[in-house]
Amino acid sequence: MTEQQDGTPPPLLEWHDLTVAYGRRPVLWHIDLTIESPCLYGIIGPNGAGKSTLLKATLGLVPTASGSVRFWGQPLAEVRPRLGYVPQRETVDWDFPVNVMDVVLMGATSRLGWFRRAGRRERSLARDCLDRVGLADLAGRQIGRLSGGQQQRVFLARALAREADIYLLDEPMAGVDAGSQEQIFAILAELRDAGKLVVAVHHDLRTASRWFDAVALIDMRLVAAGQTAAVLTPEHLNQTYAGRLGILDELSEAVARGDRTK
Numbered sequence: 001m002t003e004q005q006d007g008t009p010p011p012l013l014e015w016h017d018l019t020v021a022y023g024r025r026p027v028l029w030h031i032d033l034t035i036e037s038p039c040l041y042g043i044i045g046p047n048g049a050g051k052s053t054l055l056k057a058t059l060g061l062v063p064t065a066s067g068s069v070r071f072w073g074q075p076l077a078e079v080r081p082r083l084g085y086v087p088q089r090e091t092v093d094w095d096f097p098v099n100v101m102d103v104v105l106m107g108a109t110s111r112l113g114w115f116r117r118a119g120r121r122e123r124s125l126a127r128d129c130l131d132r133v134g135l136a137d138l139a140g141r142q143i144g145r146l147s148g149g150q151q152q153r154v155f156l157a158r159a160l161a162r163e164a165d166i167y168l169l170d171e172p173m174a175g176v177d178a179g180s181q182e183q184i185f186a187i188l189a190e191l192r193d194a195g196k197l198v199v200a201v202h203h204d205l206r207t208a209s210r211w212f213d214a215v216a217l218i219d220m221r222l223v224a225a226g227q228t229a230a231v232l233t234p235e236h237l238n239q240t241y242a243g244r245l246g247i248l249d250e251l252s253e254a255v256a257r258g259d260r261t262k
Helices: 051-057 078-083 102-107 120-132 149-162 178-193 205-209 233-238 243-258
Strands: 013-022 023-033 040-044 067-069 083-086 166-170 197-202 215-220 223-225
Touching: 023 051, 023 215, 023 223, 023 243, 040 051, 040 149, 040 166, 040 178, 051 197, 051 243, 067 078, 078 083, 083 149, 102 120, 102 149, 102 166, 102 233, 149 166, 149 178, 178 197, 215 233, 223 233
Parallel strands: 040 197, 040 215, 083 166, 166 197
Antiparallel strands: 013 023, 013 067, 215 223
């Protein structure tokens, strides 16, 4: 970690003037966003707002038109082993012939390099991570034979096995039942409490107001960012979901009911 000029530690994660375009079509415009300390941080906005693109650009999975991303003040190439990633479920080939343990071992062996095989420590770590997400008894099952919630928990276990310091999750609750959501959020909260930063793209404002410490509302541009209660206001929601007014009353009521309580 490099100190800033004033001697203070740099932000854990910082986006500066980040712009992404697919061909000539802009997807994200001039995103300036900083996360200073460990927390559960939600990236929220309507479909097509660029939420997943922000995460992919953060990890170097899509090219950027301008701007920069820094972790602890350093570029991605310097810190990649310290990052854990959970992709969207629809981006995964669930017919691939691997079992649950194989997938989690990919995380446990990620620091070993291409030519070293998993040893006793890596297998023990993978088993512990599967037990943590409640799937130890399914270690030998083919990944495509699991339910959506189970598949998502397997990929969370893979990320846990990396023993990362920053976790980036792309729609981890999509297609997941309420019980699995509770379990996943509880694990993410444990990571936060252990001093990790967890950044998750999320679509459900009801659960966002309950679980996230801070959020950013994005609709191609950054609308608002900060503590959850201060950001999820009717004014900010209207700015973010303009043209989708049919859901705003319900969302505002959910926030106002005190769904933030944990």
